[in-house]
Amino acid sequence: MGVGIDRTGLIQAAQTGDPAAISGLLAVCQADARRYAWRHCQASDVDDAVQESLLVIARKVRALKAAAAFSSWLFTVIRRECLRLQRAMFRHEPLDDELAERQLASRSDGALRIDLTHxxxxxxxxxLEVVLLRDFEELTIAEIAERLGEPPGAVKSxxxxARALVREYLLGGDATIAGP
Known part of the structure; x- marks a missing residue:
């Protein structure tokens, strides 16, 4: 991502905490972030890596020392997020569906409801927002994307x-699946 005069000004304005400049900067660098994530992430993690990386950029852009360092910082943040997602994917062995059913069936309905809520x-x-819209309001991916104002590709995975995280929570008893 080449940093031109306009982009440099946008980065400098974002460094001051200007919300419009931060929003504009995220919009300008999103395509570059996505391209870079495609090279460094599993295909299913690209949207999550880009979204999480842009959140980090938005929160920490004020700490950036030099506008000229923005591109390399952006790519470093994305690469770290891709690695974090990759490590998370391999953290647990997948459970046999039959074993999972037996574990869930052994709980009372009340206990299962409480665990599901947690x-x-x-x-x-x-x-959470997407799983509620999809599974409880029964909206399509296109309808969810429209409601959230995001492209369908960003919502699709x-x-x-979310279901995988819920399943992991229910079967593993892990109280902190949300991660850092």
Whole structure:
């Protein structure tokens, strides 16, 4: 991502905490972030890596020392997020579906409801919102994307990832699936 005069000014304005400049900077660098994530992430993690990386950029751009360092910083943040997602994917062995069913069936309905509530509450907000819209309001991916004002591709993998996190919580008893 080449830093031109306009982009440099946008970065400098974002460094002051200007919300419009931060928003503009994220919009300008999103395509570069996505291209870079495609090279460094599993295909299913690209949207999550880009979204999480842009959140980091938005929160920490004020700490950036020099506008000229923005591109390399952006790519470093994305690479770290891709690595974090890759490590998370391999953290647990997948459970046999039959074993999972037996574990869930051994719980009372009340206990299962409480565990499900806790699992949903532990989801990151962007996963919880999509799983509620998809599974409870029964919206399509296109309808969810329209409601959230995001491209369908950015929303498509979230219901699957959210369900996987809920399943992991229910089967593993992990109280902190949301991560850092």
């Amino acid at each position: 699992a949903l509450e532990s989801l990151p907000a962007h996963y 979230r219901p699957h990832r």
